[in-house]
Amino acid sequence: MNQSKSDNLKALRHSAEHILTQAMENLYGKGKFYMAMGPATDDGFYFDFEPIGDFKISEADFPKIEAEIQKIIKANLPITQKNITLDEAKKLFSANPYKLEWLDQIKDKGEAISVYWTADQFVDLCKGPHVKSTGEVVAIKLMSIAGAYWHGDEKNKMLTRIYGTAFDSQTELDNYLHNLEEAKKRDHRKLGKSLDLFSFHEEGPGFVFWHPLGYQIYQNLVVYWRQIHKQKGYVEVKTPTMLTIPVWQQSGHMQNFIDKMYLAKTSDLDTPQYAIKPMNCDGGMLIYSSNPHSYKELPIRMGELGVVHRYESSGEVHGLMRVREFTQDDAHIYCTPEQVEDELKAAISLCKEIYKTCGLPLDHIELSTRPEKSIGSDAVWQKAETTMTKVLTQGKIEHQINPGDGAFYGPKFDFHLKDCLGRTFQCGTIQLDFAQPENFNLEYTDKDGQKQRPIMIHRTIYGSLERFIGLMIEHYAGAFPVWLSPIQAKIIPITDRQNDYAQSVKQALLDKNITVEIDDRSETMQKKIKDATDQKIPYMLIIGGREVDSRQVSVRQRDGIDLKSMPLADFIGQITKQVTEKSLNLIK
């Protein structure tokens, strides 16, 4: 979309928001709610208001509101801008505490006070821009209702928010809604159920139950992760699920994250003496500190596929994307100050390599800086943030700054990926930490025989196996590349006379480490093909009398392409190549 078109759409959507507000005033009367604010967004607009008394709006009211909106659009009322004085504005919006607050802010900034009138029927304090008349908003639809805090702050009152979208043609609105429906078909929760990958149960809210096929995908990612980390000089460890509480006090987790931690106790005590790990670093540092270290050993890159538990608030749990128990593909790098930059760079490039292999496009990288709740001195934070910035600048790595969102022990790079609806999720994270080595009194001996403090880098790449798989399911709509597919080939004997040969084909593939199943149900071949296609199995090996006689397999891809009969060895060669090379989707 070109700039002027996108600006115009923005103005149109902002106008749509005014029309919505006017429609609500017409229907319910001005005394029912205070309008607070409402901007255009990337895909529509929203309108925040505070209901007065027991006034309430739900999605069931949308048809009525939309009908009123249509009246305003049909009337094609002119929208005009006017600058007014502070006194005039205060009079105009005297009944509305939100607008009065805006006015104070505008006054402080010394800006002009701009209002927009829709004919002489509706007025709002607004910078604009807007379209010239309500008739330009050709297609509009109210989408959903939500709560939102005033100024986005939890301490403020919660307002009611109505989301909607608008376009300059009905076709574009229809397209948008159609695309939304299509995107929802890729939803990992839906596919997780229909492909039988995982489930959730009331008995473990926020905990994933991995079914055999889902766990195979998980394992495929783990195998790859181990292989590439070994190549990159990592070692792998495993630390306990729970540790005694003092260690969490030492690291500061007990103070900073107590509300997210699960506690545990034995039956002989009344109070918890253990905390279940919300992250892996405390255990990792105990390993580091169990031996003396020389500078010659550094950097030590210690990986751990650690299962962590975090008691996320109920409203935050979301499918595989935000769970309460998940596996971090964690690693802690202990290094000297001289090594920090290279290690950061190497971690960034490893992250990019892994996303590339998995075929997942990176949405953006964020640099998150010191949060309010943090440990460590100003000087240490300054130094850490400077180093991080330097690495990004030198590598010419595009990034956004996310102020105040760092870990409590250090600044971090976050790698964000998108889900099917365009919502972004943090996956990889690389965190620089000068504070924890201090807390745990970690040391190495330098070449002069002096004790020195190592610097620690915490990093994940998948972030959480759960979230990463969720994103992969949506990216591929369940049709994984062959190397990640939970079942790589389905053998389909046409009649039970081919079962013996089918078994020998299965064994030959198993011998080559290909995950394969036989469908020997008493069903038609067509039905078996349909089922295997629905399961998104990349290859179907159809075996009838002809294949048995010629010792071949008839290969069909899940995208419907018929590769015809070929010697089994040819098929094995092809699929093995795709698995070992981790080819991205050759078959849709």
Added chain:
RNA sequence: GCCACCUUAGCUCAGUCGGUAGAGCAAUUCUUUUGUAAAGAAUAGGUCCAGGGUUCGAGUCCCUGAGGUGGCUCCA
């Protein structure tokens, strides 16, 4: 946690004004042995999320709770 909504068979869903629950797919059994996207028939399948209330009577109305969905806040 907050706002709104949802929860009916294994799955997807229907169920009118409050009158004791229905379909398709899946499952099971039988028949069918099939050449590139759904063979046919029969059978079975339910604490209508849980608990309380209103009512002669609740899947349906009200309250509380659990789980989930869309947002907000949060996200080591």
